[in-house]
Amino acid sequence: MKSAVLPEIFDEAKIGRTPVYQPYLVGNVSRYVNDCLDSGWISSRGEFVPKFETGFAEFVGANEATSVANGTVALHLALEALGIGSGDEVIVPTLTYVATVNTILQTGAKPVFVDSLADTLQMDPLATEQAVNPRTKAIMAVHLYGHPCDMASIVAICRRHDLLLIEDCAEAFGSQWNGQHVGNFGDAATYSFFGNKTITTGEGGMVVTRDPEIMRRCRRLKNQGVSSTREYWHDILAYNYRMTNIQAAIGLAQLEVASEILALKAQVAEAYRVGLAGLPLRTHDPVGSVTHSHWMCSVIVDRCQDRDPLRAHLADQEIETRPFFPPTHTLPHCRGEGEFPVAAGLSARGINLPSYPGLGQGQINRICAAIRSFWR
Structure with a gap:
């Protein structure tokens, strides 16, 4: 199979809302x-x-x-x-x-x-x-x-x-x-x-x-x-x-086309990693001898008070994001005992960015620029 490459062409005039995800329905x-x-x-x-x-x-x-x-x-x-x-x-x-x-x-x-x-x-x-x-x-x-x-x-x-x-x-x-x-x-x-x-x-x-x-x-x-x-x-x-x-x-x-999809998603994650370097956040990178499939390309901001304003800033530019899941032990029907500070902190600071395999390099550049502009 031909190796997957993120498309470089990007027309700002033609772009509308960028969703968190959309399926890659190609082939048969x-x-x-x-x-x-x-x-x-x-x-x-x-x-x-x-x-x-x-x-x-x-x-x-x-x-x-x-x-x-x-x-x-x-x-x-x-x-x-x-x-x-x-x-x-x-x-x-x-x-x-x-x-x-x-x-x-x-x-x-x-x-x-x-x-x-x-x-x-x-x-x-x-x-x-x-x-x-x-x-x-x-x-x-x-x-x-x-x-x-x-x-x-x-x-x-x-x-x-x-x-x-x-x-x-x-x-x-x-x-x-x-x-x-x-x-x-x-x-x-x-x-x-x-x-x-x-x-x-x-x-x-x-x-x-x-x-x-x-x-x-x-x-x-x-x-x-x-x-x-x-x-x-x-x-x-x-x-x-x-x-x-x-x-x-x-x-x-x-x-x-699964191998093509996975290759494209890995490239999307790498493009975010490069494009967001130096900001007060971290990307969700692989740790150890693992293959991270990057179902979602996630960032964890340094300060929890920045998370929701950043999401609102991106929404104003028609870039959809998702927050991390709330800890399930806090849901009404799942109430559980204990304190889970790491999960609570991640949940409060995490954002899922647009992560679909058809996302082009130009779109990723636009998203990264919008995130950078939040801290200017």
Whole structure:
């Protein structure tokens, strides 16, 4: 494949609002979707579902993968298949998207929150080990904004205490720890293909696991618990979490250009790193032997009082941004014990900048100039 290069041409007169994200729908997307329409296979059966599952497993290095309707139900399905439920505790970083914690609560288990590391933004392994107690059943590692967690430390904690490990890779397609794609370190892992994810199916998600029995449970639970030997016989409480053939068609087309997308996103992140050097902020750079997929290109301003005025300044110039997630332990239905100063500080100072792979060099120059003008 031809190497991806950020476009240099930029016409200020033609630019409007710059969104935080927009999907990169190139290649065979239209062709594959039209194949679904022409064949009539538009629901959860059809040739693209198994093709996408097989192709995805190969790309991330997993043994098997099963597709689902979205990334949230992927998490719920993995937790259910692993037998996590009432009376169990799951250790999770408080600095994460609410879906991570919602799915733990939906199983009847209790989320136990831990703080993050300031440099990587990922869950703190020391705090994680200190949170282990006799009720702990699992650790949920969340690879936030595309940077991997410290998987060597987290895997070691799980082995020492005989805990299950689930990886939330919703934001980490293309991320690697020591040369290994995330999602291959634990008992199960999940991905999201929402419209703002690195590869998208509009909505959609995937569960991967190394254990054939866990995969068998996932496939049965996502398909209404139907018997494999008797038609319309359902003998367990289960769900309809299936992906459609049209979603899978889009996903397969996205997989075909995934390396190009990841290369472009890496160039966008590098352009921000260069363009914002010397300002009272830092970019979210890779730390250690990792591949940061840069789902979001993030900056952390030095002073929390600058964050919201900077976002307002950019909004005035039609540049959309997003704040970092609020610590989930502060949300009304997720209230948890403890103080998490690093997560709180990051949440108060973090901004996600426009991060899509089609972002040109001229647009990035404009965004960087707008940020610089805030401090003049």
